[in-house]
Structures are given as C-alpha cells and as structure tokens.
Amino acid sequence: MTLAHAHPGPGADPSAAGWPALGAALSVTVLYLLAARRLRRRGDLWPRWRDGSFAAGGAAVVWAALGGHPGGPFTGHMIQHLVVGMAAPLLLVLARPLTLALRALGPGSVRRGLLALARSRPVGLLVCPPVAGLLDVGGMWLLYRTGLFAAVRHQPLPHALVHAHLLAAGLLFTFAVCRLDPVRRRWGLAVRGVTLLAVGAAHGVLAKSLYAVPPPGTAFGTADLRAGARWMYYGGDLVEVALAVVLGVGWYASAGRARARRARRERAALVA
C-alpha cells in the first residue's frame, strides 16, 4: 500500500503539498476503521489497538505533511524524515492492513486480485527482506550523499516525490521485516534479523557521517546539522528496537505454540 504523500519543504507552499497527503491519509484511515468495524460486527476478533495504531500512523503522516516542524531547517527535515519513513510505517504495518483487507472483502474479483497481487512474483521479490532493506537505506544514502537533496529541496513536486518514496520504502521494509501479513514467501527470523542489523548499521553510519559532513551542495548551520544527525541516529535506534521487539514477540509466541504442540503430541503418544 502506498499513500500519496507530499510535504512543504522550506520555500514550498504548504497548502498545495499538504492537502493531498491529508486527504489520502484520512481516507485510508477511514477505510481501515470501517473494515475493522465490519469484522467485529460479524463476530471476528480484531484487537482495538490495531485501529489505534493505524489511525496514529495516518495522523503521523498528516502531521509530517502539514509542516511547522521544530528546530532549524535540517533538524526539521530530519524529524519529518523519521516520522514519515520509520514511525508512521511501523504504526501502519503493525495494524496488519493486508490481513484486514483480505478478511473484510467478500469473495469476488477485488479480493481475488488483491490475493493474486500479494502472492505474485514481483511482490515476493520486493518483500524479500534484503531487497526491501536495500531499497530503503540505499535510497537514503543516495538522497544525502549525492546532489539529490540539494536539487529537490526547493522544488515542491520532486520534494514531495522524495518523501513519497521515503514512506513507500519505509512501509516496504517494515512490512518485510515484521512479516505480519500473508505474502508469497515467509522469510525466517535469521534473514529478517540480519537484514535489520545491516540496515540499522547503514542508517547509523549515515547519521554519523552527516554529523561531520553535510549533504553535497547544502550549507546548513553546524548546530542545525549536528542536531539533525543526532535525531537521525537516536531516532533510528528507537525504531530499530521497536522492530526488534516485534520480531522477538513473534519468536516468543511461535516458540510457545511449538512447545504446546509437542506437549500435545507426547500426551497423545502416552495415551496410544
């Protein structure tokens, strides 16, 4: 899933870029809440916190899109980057939107199409954790370590596209690492854990390098640059720990289920 997302860069017109993002985030959130209500009305269990998580993710995107961020221009940009690329994707993915859609949709062509898409080969390749991780953190290295950042900073449309990419790549990476929704191939804990380690390290190294050397073609104040780099470093840590907790909870639950299965089998063997 992708949300059209735009945001007002320094020098851009906030209303022109912010409203489409606001509309998209709002409509996707309303769709989610309606689908969850449909499930509950027919008696399915769908935890309430997932509604809250999705709504918070939508609200985070809107907040980032509407502008007015604290700190200097680089710090403000970086906080926005953290919210759009990491925090919002985590909140949205935790709510298992694909599972909800597949359960809420009645049998029909829409549901069949969605299922075929989720199980298709290209999607399978995209949600392979290392591929998703490379698209996510690779895009960030391109943005901050080439002239791209300086080129798009003052142009509303390319800037909006960069942020849309950030959101899409963040969603893809979070989706692939958390593995909460059903897709073509279920990658194991080792692949997802090592991917998280590699992406976290690449993110941290980029943050530290930004502390010392600004993106080419930009001239941010030293204090602003350093504050932004710290935000990127520690904010990245926070989201990384959150992702690790998601992986840990999944492992703990599946290990418990495996143990219960073994115990049942042994009891059955004893009886037989």
Next chain:
Amino acid sequence: MGSSSDRPAAAPGTRAEPRRSMAVCAVIGVAVMAAVDEIVFHQILHWHHFYDRSTTGAGLLSDGLLHTAELLMLVAGFFAHADLRRRRALAPAHAWAGFLLGLGAFQLFDGIVDHKLLRVHQIRYGVDVTPYDWAWNISGALLLLAGAALAVRAARSPAAGPAS
C-alpha cells in the same frame, strides 16, 4: 536466538539448561554494558564524543555495526531469557556467571579494540588518557574473572541446575 525445537522431548519445561542460560545471560551482559557505556559516558558525563573526527571509515562502520548489534542483543536476550523462565529451564548460577562474563568481555573489547586498535573514540579528551585506559581495562578484566570464577563454581556445584 535458537529455536527450542531441538530440546529432548521428555518432560518439556522441567529440565534446567545451564549452557543456554549462560549464553543467553552473556548476550544480555554484553548489551547491558554497552548501554551503560552509552548512557554514562556519552550522555551523562559527556566524556565520549558522538563523533570523533579522527575516526576512520572502518572504525565508523564497525562502530555502527556494533551499536546496532548491541541493541538487537538486548532485545533478543530479553526474549530468550523470558523463554527460559517460561520453560523453567533457567539455571541461576550459570546465568549470573554468563552475565558477568558478558559485562567483562564487552568492557575489555571496547577498551582494547575500539579505543586502541580501531581508535573509534577515546575515553576522555584533553587529558592524559593512560590512567583511564588502565582503569577501564582492569575493571573489564575483573568482571571477566569474576564471571569465570562463578562459572567454575556453577559447573562444580552438584546440583548444576535450578537448585544452585
């Protein structure tokens, strides 16, 4: 984190697993010492710098990998520990030995490899760093020795398990 599927099938949840207890708590020890280092020396004392401009590319990369690995180890160790407790398989004596070994191993690694070999950062700037280095590495060695002593005691104890 290994899966628990290779455990003996008989009487699941009652047998202590000393080796796994030690390994899991060593992982937690490493991560806790790394966290103490980050909180005390970076955030509270401000002795360490966020980024020391003399850091080489290799140092920066190893630092990034280590820092990320420590965070993951903390979380992984927490869940593996919770799993041991759930299965009543935690052997406390071995667990404490592993924890101290982890604390000491990280302290020594940080003191020797990070500070001296890779020169990622120093303990303190603008002073003669030698006494700090000695204090750092001796404290690490002491923790490591204490862990080793506990490990030997745990291995010798007759009830090398939950009773110890």
